[in-house]
Every structure is written in C-alpha cells, then in structure tokens.
Amino acid sequence: MSNGEQSKTEQTPGNRHFNSRLRHSNQAYLRARQNDSEHPPISRRIVFVLLEHFSMMAFTGAVDTIVTANLLSRTPLYRFQAYSLEGGAVLSDLGINISVDGELKSLDANDLDMLIVCGGYRSDLTPHRPVLERLRALAWHTLTMGGLWNGSYLLAQAGLLDGYACTVHPDSRAGLEESFPRVKLLPMPFVIDRDRISSAGANSALSMMLAVIRHQHGDDVVRGIEEILACDRVADDIPDRPMSILEGSATLPDALRAILKLMESNIEEPLSIEDLAHYAQVSRRQIDRLFHRHMKTTPSRYYLELRITRARRLLLQTNAPITTVAIACGFTGAPHFSRSYRDFFGVSPSQARSTQRL
Incomplete structure (x- = not known):
C-alpha cells in the first residue's frame, strides 16, 4: 500500500469503526466505544x-x-443458575457431579425470565407430583420455558406444552407422541414456538440458544458469538481444510478469497491495491466491486481493519513492546498506531493492555 493511499485511508476523521465483518471478531473489545449514557x-x-x-x-x-454473549456486551446480557429437582449436586451423563444453586421448590420466580429443563439419555422422565405442580406454578409468571434433550417431556407432563410445537430426542419421541396428543411434536433439531423452546440433542442446544439470543439482541451479537465458538467448524467431506480467515469465507468468490489470503499474509508490509490486483490476476475495479458486494467496505478499509485486528491480538496476547506491535502490523510507528487504536477501540494501546491484565 503506497504511503499516499495509506495516509488517505487511515487519517480520515470521523470514520473510526469497523465497516466489515471483522467487527464480529472485535466486538468484545469495542465496549469502550459505547456511550455510557446509553x-x-x-x-x-x-x-x-x-x-x-x-x-x-x-x-x-x-x-x-x-x-460468550456476556463477553460481547458492556454489561452482562444474561445471568444463569443451575437448580436440581430435589437439592444437592446432580450427576451428569459423564459421571461428573455438578453443584447447583438450589432446588426447584425454592426457586424464586419474581425476576426469572427463562427456565430450561435439561435432560439426558438416561434421565428419569417420571418426576414426582410436587415437581410437576411447581413447574405449573412457575408457568403462571411471564417467562419462557424450555427443554434440552428430553427435558420437554417434563413440561409436557405438567401440561405446559399443550397447543405448542416442540422437539425431543428421538429416543423419547414415541412416548411423548403417544402420551401427549395435544403437543405438536416436530422432527426438528430445535423448535421455538412463542414462549416455549426445545432442542433434541447436544449440538442443537447451542443452535437453539443462538436463535433465542438473535431474537433478543440481534444478528451482530450472534455473529460475534459464532466467530468465537465456531472457528473450527469443518465440512463433513473436507475435515482437513484449514480454518478460514473470516467466518463464512469459504462461500466467497475465489478471487476475493485469494485477495484476503494475500492481505492476511502481508500484514507487516502491506501490499498496494495494485499489487493485490496483480497477484490475484484481477483488475482494480473488480477488487472494488468484490469488496463492496461481499465485504460491505472498500479494500483499503478492510486491509486497515485486518491490521488493527491483528495488532489488538498481539497487544493483548503478548508482552511485545507497543512499538514492535505497531511495526509488525504495518503502522509507521507507535504514535500512528496509538491514534488508530484509540479511534477504533476508544482506549489507547497501553490502557487496553493494562485493563486486560486486571
């Protein structure tokens, strides 16, 4: 990248935020930019x-x-607790005891927003009457109720799924269909029907909660979570494919992926856009169109965001001097880097590092 182009890209006032999908990678570190008056x-x-x-x-x-959603927010989005049916630690399917915060009968529902029954392959699905009565009493409050694996079975026994759609692990499906005809059982990984949520197994539990969070807090939070939790997701037919630079990059055009790879490989000494076009064998105009359509920003802007993201990681994950981090990420020196870092993240590099170590 030429000095003139770099200066024009990096010194434009009032344009300091992530335009591209890299904002999801940096979302947990953008809290300092949020307005405290909000x-x-x-x-x-x-x-x-x-x-x-x-x-x-x-x-x-x-x-x-x-x-992970809490990590991406200036203030926690969720508080969670674990309860048992009758007190004491609960034995998981792995043979590991999990301590709990209390038993179901003592649960205070005044500020409760969601209750999720978590079952398993060997869980007993014939609870005592007081358990069902307590679930019914809790349902009078305005809250969402759900089940993981076969947890929906208990809600169905309490009559809390009548008229609702739900899902359950296949091993519990026949019994639920036969015993609770007023429940609409769907063969889906997870189901959300108004204030009832359910998932059929281990993998779909995560997907179900992502859908809930998307409804409550929007796509950006969910994409930020996926950026952290789904970095190693692989296609079944290509188990040895290298991890993508960017979430979803495998679906991008070949030319654009080639350019992204070139940018990723040339952080310390950034290439000019003309050099990128030459190596990728496309025109400058084609690069502009590709980035506008797929990355929602310009190639120069994305390159800067890629470099500042790399700098943030080096800054917070190593003890390298700030000047070393700046040079390693293509900035002309510590002052230039510090200005750019503050513009993006709302704090100086030294402040970010000291906060990280508290």
Whole structure:
C-alpha cells in the first residue's frame, strides 16, 4: 500500500469503526466505544433445571452461548443458575457431579425470565407430583420455558406444552407422541414456538440458544458469538481444510478469497491495491466491486481493519513492546498506531493492555 493511499485511508476523521465483518471478531473489545449514557440492556435471568444423568454437552453448549454473549456486551446480557429437582449436586451423563444453586421448590420466580429443563439419555422422565405442580406454578409468571434433550417431556407432563410445537430426542419421541396428543411434536433439531423452546440433542442446544439470543439482541451479537465458538467448524467431506480467515469465507468468490489470503499474509508490509490486483490476476475495479458486494467496505478499509485486528491480538496476547506491535502490523510507528487504536477501540494501546491484565 503506497504511503499516499495509506495516509488517505487511515487519517480520515470521523470514520473510526469497523465497516466489515471483522467487527464480529472485535466486538468484545469495542465496549469502550459505547456511550455510557446509553441505557444498558436488561440482564435476563435463566435457570437450568438439571435432571439426574443430564447431557453435559447440551447443558454446556447452551451455557457457552450466554457466557460468550456476556463477553460481547458492556454489561452482562444474561445471568444463569443451575437448580436440581430435589437439592444437592446432580450427576451428569459423564459421571461428573455438578453443584447447583438450589432446588426447584425454592426457586424464586419474581425476576426469572427463562427456565430450561435439561435432560439426558438416561434421565428419569417420571418426576414426582410436587415437581410437576411447581413447574405449573412457575408457568403462571411471564417467562419462557424450555427443554434440552428430553427435558420437554417434563413440561409436557405438567401440561405446559399443550397447543405448542416442540422437539425431543428421538429416543423419547414415541412416548411423548403417544402420551401427549395435544403437543405438536416436530422432527426438528430445535423448535421455538412463542414462549416455549426445545432442542433434541447436544449440538442443537447451542443452535437453539443462538436463535433465542438473535431474537433478543440481534444478528451482530450472534455473529460475534459464532466467530468465537465456531472457528473450527469443518465440512463433513473436507475435515482437513484449514480454518478460514473470516467466518463464512469459504462461500466467497475465489478471487476475493485469494485477495484476503494475500492481505492476511502481508500484514507487516502491506501490499498496494495494485499489487493485490496483480497477484490475484484481477483488475482494480473488480477488487472494488468484490469488496463492496461481499465485504460491505472498500479494500483499503478492510486491509486497515485486518491490521488493527491483528495488532489488538498481539497487544493483548503478548508482552511485545507497543512499538514492535505497531511495526509488525504495518503502522509507521507507535504514535500512528496509538491514534488508530484509540479511534477504533476508544482506549489507547497501553490502557487496553493494562485493563486486560486486571
């Protein structure tokens, strides 16, 4: 990238935010840019009711999404707790005991937003009457109720899925269909029907919670979560494909992916757009069109965002001097880098590093 082009791209005032999909990679670090006068989002309280032999993978998949969502927000979006049916630790399907915050009968529903029953392959689906009565009492409050794996079975027994669509693990499907004809059972990985949510297994628990979070907080938060949790997702037929530079980049045109690869490989000494066009064997105009259509920004702007993202990672993950980080990411020196970093993230590099270590 020529000095004149670099200066024009990087010194335009009032244009300091991520235009491209790289904002999802940096979302957890953009909190300093948010206006403190804005009303913070409401923190929703979620309670997981763990059945004996519950699916650990389904539970942690659901919890992982809400914990990651909190990492992307200036204030926590969710609070979560684990409860048991009758108190004490609960044994998971892996033979690991999980401590809980209380038992179902003592659960305070005043600020409860969501209750999710987490079952498993060997979970007992014949709860005592007080459990069903307590679930019915909780349902009088305005809250979402759901099930992981076969947790929906308990909600159906309590009459809380009558007239609703749901899903359940295939092993529990026949019993639910036969015993609860007023429940619309769907052969789907997860189902969201008004204030009832359900997933059929371990993998779909994460997908279900992403859908809930998308409804409550929008696509940007979900894409930020996926950027963190789905970085190693592979196609079944290509298990040895290298991890993509950018989420979804495998679906981009070959020419654009070639340019992104060139940019990724030339951070310390950025190439000019003309050089990128030459190596990728496309015209400058084609590059502009590709970035406008698929990246929603200009090639120069994306290159800068890629470099500042790399700089943020080096800054927070290594002890390298700030000047070294600046030069390694194609900036002319520490002052230039510090201005750019503050413009994007709202704090100086030294402030970001010191905050990271608190």
